[in-house]
Amino acid sequence: MFESLKTKTVLYVEDEIMVLENISELLQNYFKVFHTASDGEMAYELFLKYEIDILIVDIELPKMNGIELISKIRESNKDVEIVVISAYTKTDYFLECINCHVSKYIVKPFTSRKIKELLVMLNEDFKNSVNQESICLDEEFTFNMESSQLLYNNDCVNLTKKERELLMLLLDNINSLISIDTMEYTIWPEQGSSPSRRRALISRLRSKLKHRFIETHASEGYIFKIDNGKCNVSRT
Numbered sequence: 001m002f003e004s005l006k007t008k009t010v011l012y013v014e015d016e017i018m019v020l021e022n023i024s025e026l027l028q029n030y031f032k033v034f035h036t037a038s039d040g041e042m043a044y045e046l047f048l049k050y051e052i053d054i055l056i057v058d059i060e061l062p063k064m065n066g067i068e069l070i071s072k073i074r075e076s077n078k079d080v081e082i083v084v085i086s087a088y089t090k091t092d093y094f095l096e097c098i099n100c101h102v103s104k105y106i107v108k109p110f111t112s113r114k115i116k117e118l119l120v121m122l123n124e125d126f127k128n129s130v131n132q133e134s135i136c137l138d139e140e141f142t143f144n145m146e147s148s149q150l151l152y153n154n155d156c157v158n159l160t161k162k163e164r165e166l167l168m169l170l171l172d173n174i175n176s177l178i179s180i181d182t183m184e185y186t187i188w189p190e191q192g193s194s195p196s197r198r199r200a201l202i203s204r205l206r207s208k209l210k211h212r213f214i215e216t217h218a219s220e221g222y223i224f225k226i227d228n229g230k231c232n233v234s235r236t
Contacts, residue, residue, distance in 0.1 A: 005030045005119065006030070006031065007053075008054055008122070009032055009033040009050060009051060010034050010054045011037065011043060011046055011047060011054070012024060013036070013038070013055070013069070015062055017038060019110070020038060023110055023115075026115055027056075027115065033050070035050060039062040040061045040065060040066065040068060043057065043069055044064065044069055054081045054082075055070075055080055055083070056083045056085060059086040070084075070102065078101070081103050082101070082102045082103055083102070083106065083118060083122075084106065085110055086105070086108060087107070103121070104121055107181065114177065117175065120175050120176060135171060137212075137226060138212065138226075138227075140153050142154075143167065148168065150164075150208070152210075158208075159208065160204075162187060163204060163208070165187050170213075170224035173224065174224050175223065176223065178221045178222050180220070180221045187201070202216070213226065
């Protein structure tokens, strides 16, 4: 399932040595090369030395924190895929990560379920099937990436701006958990949100999707669930 990851070189940065060793042991067999670093300066040196495809990084690091490291890397490299793993859910961190075009923000603890979701998200074979013109969600629903339109049996489904933003966030993370914090700070980056506003938005979008796809994980977030075998790209 994750064969495309075998071509990737990863740099994983974590200052808690026990966590670094345990997660490295779980992840390293999925990738071609797996580098590790325990502080920001060491990580930056390794990034300059090797061709890194994926950076997995904590925020609170010695010598150079994760946000500083990401910002410095983005000055010269706009393409490397970056995943942030942190126990912190501060608004400023989310906004800075969004500005640095971070692919995913995972809130600790980094559980086995979150590891699997991360691998699915990084899987190029799957991503290539959804980063095209149209995503076939199932036999009746299609989302056109070019026009940002949701189609139901080829009829356009009317979406509000926030509903469309939420759907595109979910589609960027198919089969992966979107945390409540990530959703709120992505959809409402300036004024923030409230549980009632978030639930109302989810409810409206879920209704327009005929109560398919969106799974609620209590106190954690939401997963846009698609059968990989049914998620195909069509040219419209």
